[in-house]
Amino acid sequence: MTAQAAYDVNISVRGVRNQFGRHVVHEDLDLDVRRGEILGVVGGSGTGKSVLLRSIVGLQKPVAGSVNVLGVDVLTADEDTRAALEARWGVMFQDGALFSSLTVRENVEVPMRAITGLDPKTRSSLADLKISMVGLPFNAGDKYPSELSGGMRKRAGLARALALDPEIVFLDEPTAGLDPIGAAAFDTLIRGLSHSLGLTVFLVTHDLDTLHATCDRIAVLAERKVLVTGTMQEMLDVDHPWVHEYFHGPRARAAASGAQSGTPLEG
Numbered sequence: 001m002t003a004q005a006a007y008d009v010n011i012s013v014r015g016v017r018n019q020f021g022r023h024v025v026h027e028d029l030d031l032d033v034r035r036g037e038i039l040g041v042v043g044g045s046g047t048g049k050s051v052l053l054r055s056i057v058g059l060q061k062p063v064a065g066s067v068n069v070l071g072v073d074v075l076t077a078d079e080d081t082r083a084a085l086e087a088r089w090g091v092m093f094q095d096g097a098l099f100s101s102l103t104v105r106e107n108v109e110v111p112m113r114a115i116t117g118l119d120p121k122t123r124s125s126l127a128d129l130k131i132s133m134v135g136l137p138f139n140a141g142d143k144y145p146s147e148l149s150g151g152m153r154k155r156a157g158l159a160r161a162l163a164l165d166p167e168i169v170f171l172d173e174p175t176a177g178l179d180p181i182g183a184a185a186f187d188t189l190i191r192g193l194s195h196s197l198g199l200t201v202f203l204v205t206h207d208l209d210t211l212h213a214t215c216d217r218i219a220v221l222a223e224r225k226v227l228v229t230g231t232m233q234e235m236l237d238v239d240h241p242w243v244h245e246y247f248h249g250p251r252a253r254a255a256a257s258g259a260q261s262g263t264p265l266e267g
């Protein structure tokens, strides 16, 4: 048995190639995400973290390779199979990607409308439950996204990603643009939800505090592929210029000492 086979794998990416015109973003990229883990995906700007996320959720079709999520081949599945699979994951894009003309509650109800066909009253109660799960105040459901702070919008985006009780959530830079206290609170929220709900989390981030506070493993994108995966401790021993600079630079040292003292988790 290989080391990989010792884990349940929820997402398996093999030999993926993504290309825009002559610009090759990924080449022969492999990645496994284990069931129940929080995997942090890092890499320099433009290394294709978002493109990888989009490839896994079927928004970007790779020119080669395969993507298997929860046992379904994403690239070849028929429409019904895809729709059923999409109900088993939630995606939170960078700015929350909320509909500005809908209230927070209505935004959270959107995935429920498309898939489950619940009656409006039940849908609205379920949406309120998700809104409280992400720590938003009880009256946030009636507000429009423009009336919320950036941190609250992120929480609303997370509530929408959780609308259908997914097994996997994909988060694209969830703490970008938040102040350090708001970012730390969001890290705590993700960690807590992942543990209590048994979620698998695919988390694209630049935030070293988030890696320390939330991630079980880290995948580094470089040279058009996943260069290395492992724990934070394992990253410290990787002999590659970008990886070394990222995990040993001044920001990394500050994040590591913050994690040790527990400060990033407060707030």
Ligand SMILES: Nc1ncnc2c1ncn2[C@@H]1O[C@H](COP(=O)(O)OP(=O)(O)OP(=O)(O)O)[C@@H](O)[C@H]1O
Pocket (backbone or CB within 6 Å): 020, 025, 043, 044, 045, 046, 047, 048, 049, 050, 051, 052
């Ligand atoms: N639809 C598209 N058409 C053309 N090029 C694209 C498209 N989407 C992404 N790219 C290119 O693919 C590369 C990877 O983009 P991506 O957004 O995945 O990077 P990233 O690692 O998430 O970067 P950042 O950390 O800056 O957010 C970039 O060079 C980008 O310009």
